[in-house]
Amino acid sequence: MTSLPIAQTHHPAGATRSANATVTLDYEARFLRRKRLTTDDGWSFVVDLVQTTSLDHGDLLELDDGRWVEIRAAAEPVLDVTGDNLARLAWHIGNRHTPCQIYEDRLRIRKDKVIAHMLEHLGAILTEAEAPFTPEGGAYGFGRTHSHEHGASAHEH
Numbered sequence: 001m002t003s004l005p006i007a008q009t010h011h012p013a014g015a016t017r018s019a020n021a022t023v024t025l026d027y028e029a030r031f032l033r034r035k036r037l038t039t040d041d042g043w044s045f046v047v048d049l050v051q052t053t054s055l056d057h058g059d060l061l062e063l064d065d066g067r068w069v070e071i072r073a074a075a076e077p078v079l080d081v082t083g084d085n086l087a088r089l090a091w092h093i094g095n096r097h098t099p100c101q102i103y104e105d106r107l108r109i110r111k112d113k114v115i116a117h118m119l120e121h122l123g124a125i126l127t128e129a130e131a132p133f134t135p136e137g138g139a140y141g142f143g144r145t146h147s148h149e150h151g152a153s154a155h156e157h
Helices: 086-095 111-122
Strands: 006-011 023-026 031-038 044-054 060-064 068-073 074-084 107-110 123-134
Touching: 023 031, 023 086, 044 060, 068 107, 074 111, 086 107, 086 111
Parallel strands: 006 044, 023 068
Antiparallel strands: 006 060, 031 044, 060 068, 074 107, 074 123
């Protein structure tokens, strides 16, 4: 029985190393610690990171056999949000702790009927699309925005 190569080292996007392969994952699948993955060209490896990590488009995983795998964000159902006051719409999206990708002329969220309904009532124009979803990091510029703590003044959501 042949053992699979193991990725225990994560390098953020921008590393000056070329990848030997790619793996394409949606937003949820890019949040992992230990998981078997299959590259886009069909070979498998195991990710075994020290802690649960949010992998971003362009990040690299270094395998113990010397190969490197680049992470790619998969196309998935999203809503592009436009309207007269994007800052106000962004505030309401953030107030619901909804991950959001920010562009100069629009916002992008994962397709969600409840959030879509709220945004429509606020005057937003919503356009459905299939596109990679790579939202902004947390309040300190990294990581996922859910399961966060508010400190001593925590409140119920």
